[in-house]
Amino acid sequence: MALVLVVEDNDALSETIKDVLENNGHKCAIKHNIKFAKEFLIESKPDIIILDYFLPDGNSVALIKFIRNELNLVIPIIGMSAIKEDFLKLKVLEAGAHDQISKPFQINELLFKIKKYSDFYSETTTNKSSFVYKNKSIFLDKLNKVTKKLIFSGNANQSEIAKEMGLSNSGISKKVKRVTGQTFSVYLAKIKIELTKNLIKEGKYNISEISAILGFKRVSHFSSFFKSNVGISPKKYELDGND
Numbered sequence: 001m002a003l004v005l006v007v008e009d010n011d012a013l014s015e016t017i018k019d020v021l022e023n024n025g026h027k028c029a030i031k032h033n034i035k036f037a038k039e040f041l042i043e044s045k046p047d048i049i050i051l052d053y054f055l056p057d058g059n060s061v062a063l064i065k066f067i068r069n070e071l072n073l074v075i076p077i078i079g080m081s082a083i084k085e086d087f088l089k090l091k092v093l094e095a096g097a098h099d100q101i102s103k104p105f106q107i108n109e110l111l112f113k114i115k116k117y118s119d120f121y122s123e124t125t126t127n128k129s130s131f132v133y134k135n136k137s138i139f140l141d142k143l144n145k146v147t148k149k150l151i152f153s154g155n156a157n158q159s160e161i162a163k164e165m166g167l168s169n170s171g172i173s174k175k176v177k178r179v180t181g182q183t184f185s186v187y188l189a190k191i192k193i194e195l196t197k198n199l200i201k202e203g204k205y206n207i208s209e210i211s212a213i214l215g216f217k218r219v220s221h222f223s224s225f226f227k228s229n230v231g232i233s234p235k236k237y238e239l240d241g242n243d
Contacts, residue, residue: 001025002118005046007037007063008080009056013103017050020107026114033057038066042138045166046075048117051097053081053088064095071138076117080105136179143176147191154215156192158184193229200238207234 004021008014009032018028029046031037034057040046049067051060060079067073079092082103089100099113146164150156162172173184180187192214199210211222226234 001027002047002114003027003029003045004114005037005040005044005049006030007032007034007049007055007060008052009033010052017110020110021114024111034063034066037063041067041071041073042142048114049075049077050101051077051079051092053079053083053092060097061091061095064092064097068096078113078117139175140179143179144191147188148195151192151195151214156188156215158188161188189225189229193226196226196234197237200234207238210234 001024004026006014006017006021006028008017008030011032014030014032018030021028029040029044031040033055051063053060055063064077067075067077076099077097079089079097079100080103081088081100092100098117101110101113143161143165147156147161150160150164158169158172162169165172167175176182176184176187182190195214196210199205199213200207205213207223208219211219214222216222216225223233223235226237230237232240
């Protein structure tokens, strides 16, 4: 079933849509304006977006252009409005929406469109969670957050990071190389070193504890890793005042 993002400022209507979707096996996230919708889309990957034409902080065309041009997402978008103006519907479709639905709508019509476009999405991408980033700063910010989270959880390998980013192993390697100029292994090592230095500077943990926090099974392996990247052991880095 689909994860549906509903961008609608009417509380009663958005909750009604959520109830309908969840009662039919779908998952639903509700955002009431463009700002919160953008924040959600940078962090998450819905399968379908239902988008009201007019929102408190702008119109839907701006959000559709952000989705298509900045995030470069192919997620199906269904526009929604009570206004029966053909030119408005055309503007939304021209911006990149796949379809539109008029308020008030029939529940069966809504569910039909959800099924139609969830099927469409699964057919047009090898991974319906595929998240292709056009904006380099957005990609790098997301990658850094995901990588650090997985390092602390002990699952920081290329496959897990790629999965969290909605990319294949080869896809994330190519993207990291284009954005950072580094191989994925060099990028990952750089993040681990950055975290190590920050933890040492905080002074809350000893070297053994930092080694464990970063997922190293042996302190000796951690020390060798740090020294090969920094030139000195983590202990010496600590004693030298973190210069």
